[in-house]
Amino acid sequence: xxxxxxxxxxxxxxxxxxxxxxxxxxxxxxxxxxxxxxxxxxxxxxxxxxxxxxxxxxxxxxxxxxxxxxxxxxxxxxxxxxxxxxxxxxxxxxxxxxxxxxxxxxxxxxxxxxxxxxxxxxxxxxxxxxxxxxxxxxxxxxxxxxxxxxxxxxxxxxxxxxxxxxxxxxxxxxxxxxxxxxxxxxxxxxxxxxxxxxxxxxxxxxxxxxxxxxxxxxxxxxxxxxxxxxxxxxxxxxxxxxxxxxxxxxxxxxxxxxxxxxxxxxxxxxxxxxxxxxxxxxxxxxxxxxxxxxxxxxxxxxxxxxxxxxxxxxxxxxxxxxxxxxxxxxx
Amino acid sequence: xxxxxxxxxxxxxxxxxxxxxxxxxxxxxxxxxxxxxxxxxxxxxxxxxxxxxxxxxxxxxxxxxxxxxxxxxxxxxxxxxxxxxxxxxxxxxxxxxxxxxxxxxxxxxxxxxxxxxxxxxxxxxxxxxxxxxx
Numbered sequence: 001x002x003x004x005x006x007x008x009x010x011x012x013x014x015x016x017x018x019x020x021x022x023x024x025x026x027x028x029x030x031x032x033x034x035x036x037x038x039x040x041x042x043x044x045x046x047x048x049x050x051x052x053x054x055x056x057x058x059x060x061x062x063x064x065x066x067x068x069x070x071x072x073x074x075x076x077x078x079x080x081x082x083x084x085x086x087x088x089x090x091x092x093x094x095x096x097x098x099x100x101x102x103x104x105x106x107x108x109x110x111x112x113x114x115x116x117x118x119x120x121x122x123x124x125x126x127x128x129x130x131x132x133x134x135x136x137x138x139x140x141x142x143x144x145x146x147x148x149x150x151x152x153x154x155x156x157x158x159x160x161x162x163x164x165x166x167x168x169x170x171x172x173x174x175x176x177x178x179x180x181x182x183x184x185x186x187x188x189x190x191x192x193x194x195x196x197x198x199x200x201x202x203x204x205x206x207x208x209x210x211x212x213x214x215x216x217x218x219x220x221x222x223x224x225x226x227x228x229x230x231x232x233x234x235x236x237x238x239x240x241x242x243x244x245x246x247x248x249x250x251x252x253x254x255x256x257x258x259x260x261x262x263x264x265x266x267x268x269x270x271x272x273x274x275x276x277x278x279x280x281x282x283x284x285x286x287x288x289x290x291x292x293x294x295x296x297x298x299x300x301x302x303x304x305x306x307x308x309x310x311x312x313x314x315x316x317x318x319x320x321x322x323x324x325x326x327x328x329x330x331x
Numbered sequence: 332x333x334x335x336x337x338x339x340x341x342x343x344x345x346x347x348x349x350x351x352x353x354x355x356x357x358x359x360x361x362x363x364x365x366x367x368x369x370x371x372x373x374x375x376x377x378x379x380x381x382x383x384x385x386x387x388x389x390x391x392x393x394x395x396x397x398x399x400x401x402x403x404x405x406x407x408x409x410x411x412x413x414x415x416x417x418x419x420x421x422x423x424x425x426x427x428x429x430x431x432x433x434x435x436x437x438x439x440x441x442x443x444x445x446x447x448x449x450x451x452x453x454x455x456x457x458x459x460x461x462x463x464x465x
Contacts, residue, residue: 011352011364032354032362052380053413110411116347118377122416146349146366163419164412232383235376242373244351253332253354257362279356283332293372296379 002132005102007141007148011247011254014066015040016143017104017127021175022076024102027182036258037073037187038066039194041251045210052121054236057214059250061198063125063166064106069194073187077177082169086157089170093130096174102131102141106171108162114142114149119244124166130156144244188262189331195255196328199320208324211317218310230306231296238289249282256282270330274323281319288312332356334365342369343377384411395462401437402462403428406452420451 005024008031010016015034022029035041039061046056060066071078083089096103108124109115132139136153151159160170199207214237221230241250256279263271291309334355344350350366357363391405407417418425430436431444442456449459 009352009366011354053383114347116343118343118381121411144351164416167419232379235379238372238376239380242370242376247352247354248332248337248367253362256356257354260362275362276360279332286332289372289376293375297375 001097002134002139003097003100003102005129005131005141008143009146010143012040012060012245012251013127013143014063014125015254017129018067018070020129020141020143021102021104025175025178027178029182030257030261032254032258033184033261034070035066035251035254036262037184037191038068038070039191039198040066041195041255042198043207043210043250045205045214047205052236054233057237057240059240059246069191070187071175073190074182074184075179076175078173079176080171080173082171084169086161086170089160089172090153090157093172094133096172097130097133101174102129103172103174104129105160106168106173107159108164108168109159110162111155111158112142113151113155114140114145122162122164124162124164124168184265188266192262192327192331196324199324200328208317208321211313211320215310215313215317218306218313222306234292234309235296238292241285242289249285252278252282252285266331268330274327274330277323277326281316281323284312284316284319288316334358334363337365337367338370339367340369340371340374342374344369384408392462398434400432401434402459403437403448404432405462406448406454406459410452417451421447423447 008020010031015031018034019029019031042061044058049056105128107126109126110120110122128140128142130138131141137150138156140149140151201207204213221233247254256275259271259275295305332355334357337353337355350368352364353367355365388408391408394400395402395405414425418428445456449456
């Protein structure tokens with residue numbers, strides 16, 4: 001069986017799955033719109049947690065939150081299932097496919113065979129859509145891929161029951177209840193307000209103040225941890241900022257696209273100006289990544305290079321603070 | 332980022348034959364999307380991370396051959412896992428898995444437990460016992 005499902009590529013998996021599932025139901029909502037209403041722009045540093053032997057720095061909130069906020073704010077109801085074993089999970093999935101209902105699944109990345117080897121690591125909050133089954137092969141629409149792809153029954157069970165932090169436990173979901181017409185105006189305002197609140201939060205681990213904390217740490221790393229570890233940490237920071245899923249510049253460009261769309265819907269020219277401003281900030285993030293990569297490319301550099309990228313990050317934090325203050329006033 | 336500036340560098344994405352989606356502005360200053368085949372600063376960061384993992388694997392291999400640790404730790408590194416992830420996959424307490432890293436303890440493990448590890452690593456018990464057979 002094969003459901004007539006249109007695959008659209010997106011930058012980020014979570015927004016992409018939501019946007020694609022809604023488009024299937026006839027609601028035209030773009031990826032940036034889902035991201036903006038779900039308040040996807042974020043910055044957080046979690047000092048006591050390590051992933052890949054480096055401190056956790058994230059440019060997005062916890063997986064699943066963007067989707068939850070978006071659904072709440074526009075009034076869509078989502079049905080979710082988790083399963084104890086593979087058999088039950090498989091049965092439920094097939095039932096939905098038979099009902100001609102494409103479903104979203106939360107999966108682990110490590111066993112996704114269609115990803116390049118280098119990108120397969122133990123991250124359990126990836127999302128994709130299953131839209132059919134032919135013999136023992138499932139038809140997959142993974143929003144970060146250019147085209148649709150497939151997974152065998154064994155492979156799909158493996159990724160649905162990946163283990164470790166945030167294990168999906170077969171997590172399956174689909175929208176069940178829609179308002180007659182999606183009312184985006186209020187949802188957009190709410191989405192923007194949450195971003196401003198979070199990014200301007202008065203704690204040193206979140207938002208612009210979190211960036212300043214990291215900038216200070218970058219100065220200390222080479223002396224305290226040695227050049228090798230300092231470079232590894234810096235590399236991880238750049239990966240979080242630029243790796244598949246952010247659409248470039250730590251999600252700043254997707255947010256720019258959202259503000260531009262929002263300015264039309266709310267008829268607010270101020271948002272269009274701010275869209276240009278966040279694009280410029282995104283370009284600065286790209287410059288930051290270029291400078292950081294120069295450091296870990298030539299291994300033995302003078303300590304001053306770390307101070308320079310730290311300065312850049314400081315500058316970014318002040319520019320962003322200005323930006324969120326203006327954004328807060330504009331709505 | 333302007334649409335014309337979306338980087339098209341060579342990267343590991345090529346091996347899977349796909350390009351990722353980026354958001355950028357066109358000549359008129361409006362947002363649009365463009366595919367990117369890769370970006371050097373990113374590739375360097377990824378290569379660095381892979382190198383760190385490879386060093387860890389090499390190190391674990393040496394220690395297995397010197398009888399300082401069991402093959403379980405070696406295969407854990409090969410599969411990019413750490414202790415909490417491996418413990419979660421085999422369904423054992425972390426301290427038990429850690430204990431199985433001791434060559435002496437590993438030698439006495441029964442087949443049921445060995446099979447558990449072998450299944451997680453997708454190999455045979457023979458291969459699990461002898462890393463050179465991999």
